Amino acid sequence: xxxxxxxxxxxxxxxxxxxxxxxxxxxxxxxxxxxxxxxxxxxxxxxxxxxxxxxxxxxxxxxxxxxxxxxxxxxxxxxxxxxxxxxxx
Ligand SMILES: [Zn+2]
Numbered sequence: 001x002x003x004x005x006x007x008x009x010x011x012x013x014x015x016x017x018x019x020x021x022x023x024x025x026x027x028x029x030x031x032x033x034x035x036x037x038x039x040x041x042x043x044x045x046x047x048x049x050x051x052x053x054x055x056x057x058x059x060x061x062x063x064x065x066x067x068x069x070x071x072x073x074x075x076x077x078x079x080x081x082x083x084x085x086x087x088x089x
Contacts, residue, residue, distance in 0.1 A: 014047065016055035023055035027074060029062075036068045042075055 014025045029052045030039040040059055044051065054062075064070065 014043070014053045016058055017052045018054065018058050021055060021058060023057060025053035026056045027054045027059035028052070029054050029059065032071075036065075037071045038062060038064060038068060040070060040072045040074055042073075 015021070016023045016025050026043050028041050028044045028048070030041070030050065031037075032039055043053060047053070062070065
């Protein structure tokens with residue numbers, strides 16, 4: 001009686017790699033040491049052991065080592081995050 005329905009969609013829903021965060025990942029982050037760049041891109045379809053998946057909130061709050069910069073290659077503001085529920089500061 002087991003239904004294996006929706007397996008592929010479950011696989012596409014990865015959660016944020018940060019501890020204590022259960023948000024759905026929407027950003028894939030990679031480190032390019034030679035260029036001292038943190039690369040942000042839309043979530044990749046497949047998980048890559050060299051890359052980190054982050055939710056939008058954590059991707060926007062990254063703290064970088066001195067001398068590093070962010071290269072944001074996400075497709076603009078195409079994604080909307082469900083709710084925008086943060087009403088209090
Ligand atoms: Zn997160």
